[in-house]
Amino acid sequence: xxxxxxxxxxxxxxxxxxxxxxxxxxxxxxxxxxxxxxxxxxxxxxxxxxxxxxxxxxxxxxxxxxxxxxxxxxxxxxxxxxxxxxxxxxxxxxxxxxxxxxxxxxxxxxxxxxxxxxxxxxxxxxxxxxxxxxxxxxxxxxxxxxxxxxxxxxxxxxxxxxxxxxxxxxxxxxxxxxxxxxxxxxxxxxxxxxxxxxxx
Numbered sequence: 001x002x003x004x005x006x007x008x009x010x011x012x013x014x015x016x017x018x019x020x021x022x023x024x025x026x027x028x029x030x031x032x033x034x035x036x037x038x039x040x041x042x043x044x045x046x047x048x049x050x051x052x053x054x055x056x057x058x059x060x061x062x063x064x065x066x067x068x069x070x071x072x073x074x075x076x077x078x079x080x081x082x083x084x085x086x087x088x089x090x091x092x093x094x095x096x097x098x099x100x101x102x103x104x105x106x107x108x109x110x111x112x113x114x115x116x117x118x119x120x121x122x123x124x125x126x127x128x129x130x131x132x133x134x135x136x137x138x139x140x141x142x143x144x145x146x147x148x149x150x151x152x153x154x155x156x157x158x159x160x161x162x163x164x165x166x167x168x169x170x171x172x173x174x175x176x177x178x179x180x181x182x183x184x185x186x187x188x189x190x191x192x193x194x195x196x197x198x199x200x
Contacts, residue, residue, distance in 0.1 A: 014038050014055065021093040022055075022083070035186050036082060041071035045086055055083040055095070057185065079138075107133035107164055110151070117189055118151065118179065131155070132178065137167040141182060149189070151179040 014022070014036060022028045022036075037058040040051045054071060057080050068074060074081055078098075085095040110118055110129055119129045136149040150167055156176035157163050164170050170177055174194075181191035 012037060018093055021095055032185055039068060039071045049089045050086040052086050054081050056080045057082060107135050110134060135164055135167045147183040149181060149183060150177050152176040153178055
């Protein structure tokens with residue numbers, strides 16, 4: 001029975017054993033743990049069979065994000081990895097937290113649920129949202145990790161050599177920022193309307 005469980009593909013939801021490690025070692029809440037997903041691959045470490053594991057955020061907002069089906073799929077999306085390590089066949093789970101120092105550089109198009117949420121929240125049609133771009137960066141709000149986001153109109157920079165490639169680039173161009181807020185770890189986005197503040 002143990003061999004069958006060990007050898008079958010186990011990508012997707014976290015096992016009870018992995019969840020327990022996240023609860024105890026990293027003091028994560030139940031809601032946050034339930035949202036995370038994992039990909040695994042078999043290997044050997046110090047002569048023993050192990051399963052290498054990457055635990056990641058399954059709620060991408062990047063326009064060019066690809067579906068995560070295999071361990072290697074995260075090689076090009078390392079900023080989404082929250083924890084990684086290995087699981088011993090008849091032993092404990094070994095995990096370490098991955099500290100994210102950056103997100104992909106460059107502004108990005110609004111796509112999928114993120115685009116639809118912005119359109120609905122601010123009563124915009126699809127053509128208006130299609131021309132907008134956003135930049136983001138990792139940060140902390142209270143005691144939890146979030147992704148701060150700024151949505152801007154690239155037309156603001158037409159005819160200029162300057163262009164926003166990162167969140168901090170917009171510090172000096174507040175007039176370009178239309179909406180600003182943050183993503184929660186569960187994928188929920190909270191945005192404020194900067195257009196009203198700019199007009200005031």
